[in-house]
Amino acid sequence: SQQGEEDPQALSIQEGENATMNCSYKTSINNLQWYRQNSGRGLVHLILIRSNEREKHSGRLRVTLDTSKKSSSLLITASRAADTASYFCATALRGAQKLVFGQGTRLTINP
């Protein structure tokens, strides 16, 4: 079964609005990463947050991590049409050098 589960599965908003995606996981992690996938392309790394961090920013992206609730959120501010893509959280399990991906959130930004 998947380690991470994203919520919602699909999200459609107007350009300029903020988009929030959530990820829940099951076991202890070393870090959590968010990736983006444009239609028909490979995944691209966006941001990483370590288990001892609570919040991280990168440009219009803000990631939070709550290890007590085993959850993370990705906020994209001032969304653009070009942000339309699927977004995946990936967890690095303790003691392992591999990432386990969730099912993803399909984000559509309407112009």
Add this chain to the structure above:
Amino acid sequence: DAGVIQSPRHEVTEMGQEVTLRCKPISGHDYLFWYRQTMMRGLELLIYFNNNVPIDDSGMPEDRFSAKMPNASFSTLKIQPSEPRDSAVYFCASSYRGSGISGNTIYFGEGSWLTVV
């Protein structure tokens, strides 16, 4: 850097045929991952290598699947015989010093789109 290079990008084959997918990781990366993506099961890790040695193949679905990494710049994923349920996008990815404990980024190829009819 050219990134992770996969071939073929698209393949349509008949059930029972052998399929070989190829991957060239980013130069200098010591970890290589094979993932499979389907609508039903999402992105699944099939196997990963460290310094050309298979570390975890627990995600390989069955004996019809095999993966090799004869050197640091080349890996193959083979399906023999192929079945319609193997239809998926197969991604190869690489990283330097791993993505888990080390927290390093995984770089994905563009994928090989396999259709078995």
